[in-house]
Structures are given as structure tokens and as C-alpha cells.
Amino acid sequence: SQQGEEDPQALSIQEGENATMNCSYKTSINNLQWYRQNSGRGLVHLILIRSNEREKHSGRLRVTLDTSKKSSSLLITASRAADTASYFCATDPPAGNNRKLIWGLGTSLAVNP
Amino acid sequence: NAGVTQTPKFRVLKTGQSMTLLCAQDMNHEYMYWYRQDPGMGLRLIHYSVGEGTTAKGEVPDGYNVSRLKKQNFLLGLESAAPSQTSVYFCASSAWETQYFGPGTRLLVL
Numbered sequence: 001s002q003q004g005e006e007d008p009q010a011l012s013i014q015e016g017e018n019a020t021m022n023c024s025y026k027t028s029i030n031n032l033q034w035y036r037q038n039s040g041r042g043l044v045h046l047i048l049i050r051s052n053e054r055e056k057h058s059g060r061l062r063v064t065l066d067t068s069k070k071s072s073s074l075l076i077t078a079s080r081a082a083d084t085a086s087y088f089c090a091t092d093p094p095a096g097n098n099r100k101l102i103w104g105l106g107t108s109l110a111v112n113p
Numbered sequence: 114n115a116g117v118t119q120t121p122k123f124r125v126l127k128t129g130q131s132m133t134l135l136c137a138q139d140m141n142h143e144y145m146y147w148y149r150q151d152p153g154m155g156l157r158l159i160h161y162s163v164g165e166g167t168t169a170k171g172e173v174p175d176g177y178n179v180s181r182l183k184k185q186n187f188l189l190g191l192e193s194a195a196p197s198q199t200s201v202y203f204c205a206s207s208a209w210e211t212q213y214f215g216p217g218t219r220l221l222v223l
Contacts, residue, residue, distance in 0.1 A: 033210070033211065041217070042117070042203055044214070088155070098144070098161065098163050098169070099144050099207055099209070100146075104155060105153070105155040
């Protein structure tokens with residue numbers, strides 16, 4: 001069953017603009033991860049934020065986590081056409097789950113040149 | 114390092130035929146997973162393995178079987194293919210928290 005829900009489902013922006021996508025989840029977590037999927041390809045891990053962290057950066061990516069609201073956001077700054085992809089959040093529940101991630105349905109991002 | 118590889122890349126089956134999808138990883142990961150991805154439904158876990166010789170059911174296991182005889186390989190079998198199994202299948206592996214994905218197998222069942 002899906003726990004994460006990404007919002008919006010689809011986003012279209014111009015190159016150079018910032019893109020923000022959100023993820024909400026339902027149960028407690030060890031960490032929350034964001035993955036990217038280019039069309040027709042496998043998913044690629046982008047960034048992981050732990051439950052005791054509030055913000056994390058990696059290059060042009062900024063992730064925030066609000067455990068009280070059970071939500072996370074992924075910000076891509078100065079977007080490029082190559083950022084066009086689907087972005088998925090995945091939550092890692094507390095121990096005893098055999099490292100099974102719970103996946104959202106994804107946000108489809110189109111960056112127009 | 115090839116990472117996670119999947120064979121075949123694409124396959125067309127007739128209803129009732131059987132086939133095996135192969136996943137191989139060269140990262141010495143303990144955990145391996147099989148997912149299917151359908152439009153609007155995200156990733157759904159079919160079966161997974163927490164180590165060589167172990168397998169367990171995921172969210173949508175019916176119609177599939179798996180085996181993990183060697184640590185580096187995870188096989189997904191379709192016993193009698195049905196049109197509802199038309200999908201893109203992804204294998205993933207992990208050592209701990211992050212999962213590494215293969216390029217996918219596109220399966221069409223007619």
C-alpha cells in the first residue's frame with residue numbers, strides 16, 4: 001500500500017525557475033528518501049533525510065522534513081531541462097520492516113527550455 | 114561495477130506462457146527486491162529477499178515466484194502469464210537504507 005503522497009502530481013516550469021514538490025506520509029519513519037526516474041529508466045537515489053533532521057542540501061537540491069506534520073518537500077533550484085523526470089518520495093519505517101520502503105506515486109516534472 | 118542489471122530488457126508473452134526475469138547485482142548487497150510499476154500506481158513490491166536463500170512476499174505476490182539461490186542473483190518467475198501482468202518490472206538491491214535500481218524489464222502479455 002502507498003504511504004507517501006506527492007503533490008503536485010505534475011509540474012511544468014521554465015528553465016532557471018525553482019521546482020518544489022511535496023510528500024506527505026502516514027506513519028512514523030526512520031528516514032525519508034527522494035528518488036528520480038528519467039523516462040523509461042530505473043530510479044536513482046537523490047537524497048536521504050533522517051527523522052531527527054529538519055533540512056538537508058545536496059547541490060541544487062534542498063529537502064525539508066516536518067515530522068509533526070508528516071510531510072517533506074524537495075526543492076530543485078535553478079532547474080535545467082535535464083531535471084525533467086518523475087520524482088518519488090519513499091519512507092523507511094522503524095526497525096522490523098526488513099528495509100522495505102513505502103513509495104509515493106510520484107511528481108512528474110517538466111522543465112521547458 | 115555494473116550495479117544492478119536485469120535481463121531481458123523487453124519481452125512479449127502470450128497468455129499462459131511462463132518466463133523468468135533475472136536480476137544480478139555486484140555490490141554484495143543482502144537485500145533484493147522485485148517491483149512492478151504501472152501508470153498511476155507507482156511502485157508496488159512483489160517479493161523481496163533479506164539474504165541468500167530467503168524470500169518473502171510483498172504487496173502483490175500472486176502469480177509470481179522468486180528464488181535467491183546465490184547472493185548476487187534474484188529471479189522472478191511468472192508461472193502462467195496473464196494480461197494483468199503487463200507492466201515494467203524493476204529489481205533493486207540495498208545494503209542498508211538506500212535502494213539501487215536496475216534499468217527495468219518491459220513485459221507485454223498478449
